[in-house]
Amino acid sequence: MSTRDWLLDDSPATLTQANLGRAWRMFTALMRNPLAVAGMIIILLLLATALFAPWIAPESPVGQNLQARLLPPSADHWMGTDELGRDIFSRVVYGSRITLMIVALVAVISAPLGLIIGAVAGYFGGWVDRILMGLTDVFLSLPKLILALAFVAALGPGIENAIIAIAITAWPAYARIARAETLTFRNAEYIQAVRLVGGSHGRIIFRHVLPLCTSSMIVRVTLDMAGIILTAAGLGFLGLGAQPPLPEWGAMISRGRTFILDQWWVATMPGFAIILVSLGFCFLGDGLRDVLDPKQGGAK
């Protein structure tokens, strides 16, 4: 029996086998979607770039060389140099680390927060639901970027505060999804069964409700990644996110603004990196939605 047959076995012997089998089926379905494959390649590229930045970047991202200021793209400097003679390609490469850190932290903070709030609201219902969802709706009805800007203004500029501000504006969408999912199976028989054998509310929510919300959550988080990257870059562009000399892409575009008419490469090159990575997440999210969430296929 080959590994593939073992994975696709209709009557798996163990839980691990069933889980691996399901993962394998999803993976093959995803592989049939060309855009999703493109998205996955882009994201793998981003991960590799972030991981191996010191070996990929030809120069230091912060080392200045005032003799080589504002050089156009050439064989030596693929993306040219900026106003302090720093190699833009090297800065873009190191910038991938910052972008990756921002999206990962925002996802790690906001997705579980939204999940728990939504699941608690949906599971308990009644006034708990009304209060939590009222709060969620207020946040949802406000413009995200403006809210994030106001939070950063109060917290003070900086990359940590930017991450907190974006996370604060990102959770409500996840809470909505988690609540909707929870409502569909809160009265299911297997939940009743757990309750009958004496499972506590906490145990039911964490062990039996939340795991079922994860697949739609993964789709949503992936689709939101592009938005998170754009917001983070926007904060950086306004000087409220990552501070110099950090090679954050949005902040780099902001520095290049002064030279946009004569030395166009300073501002445009980091922009291409932002577009590529955001597109990657969009493609992958679209593909994941088709695979994990067939009922929503084609909508949006």
Add this chain to the structure above:
Amino acid sequence: MATDTTLAVRAGRRARGLGGFVVVTLLTFLGLLAITFFIGRVVPIDPVLSVVGDRATQAQYDAARIAMGLDRPMIVQFLDYVWSVAQGDLGRSISTNRPVAEDLARVFPATLEMATLGIIIGVVLGVPVGVWAATRRGEWVDQVMRVFALLGYSVPAFWLGLVGLAVFYAGLGWVAGPGRLDIFYEGLVPARTNVMLIDAAIAGDWTVFWNALSHLVLPASILGFFSLAYIARMTRSFMLDQLGQEFITTARVKGVPEWRVIWSHGFKPIRVPLITVIGLSYAALLEGSVMIETVFSWPGIGNYLTVALLNADMNAVLGSTLVIGSVFILINKVSDVLYRVLDPRSR
């Protein structure tokens, strides 16, 4: 007689629906106020310090603390805040030294002008493109549109603005540069509405009008691109739903011309959900204009907000947040109501 009672019942139901709607809207506004209050008074480690600066003496600090009412209980402070906002008092800006409400009334028309032209571009191009893509599902038009729409989610607005300036202003010279008018046209027409195109048209000064339009067209098109991407995508998906219905097949079998099938049978039912989509993207444009205005030095609310952010001018920041948030909520709710009024099924 029977119809009278049904009508009365229906009217009663609608009134109750409207009452519920007003309550929900008011609660949402209260929530917005709670958030801005929270950001202004709770999040900063020391709100007094952010007003007086760190070189103030202890006496000045204490005076400011009492003047700001920070010695009172939090709930009293909040109610006080709600009361003053309800009276149109948003505090004083430390950078312009004028009441924030006055500043906002002055800059808001500029943003409105840009966002309105943006949404017009988005609707006029987005709806036909979406319908077209739906009728050519899977063909190249559809594929191109899909990539185009995804680009709308992936391109930073400020970057596109910079590139647009470099290409169309510096490179090709097709449009005017940043700002609302060339410097020598400044102040030629009396500011009646603060919407430059309307002011110039009222004054009958067409040189100023064309100059203003030439300044406006690039930022508005860039804003329009983002709403176009969203509107086209939504139109396509609504249209696909309709075209798959049986009455469309029936119409085709009856021999109705294809353009009539698409525009009359297919498009008419989706006009109502499209209104919601357009409302949402109009609200999103007001948000998107923050970035665009910064790039184009457009003297609107977005620019005002970013300048205030950089000066840590909290009253101005919170006032702008409040105004943009309120407009956002209002547009959302109005499109919600329009949907309910126009959709015969929800009556």
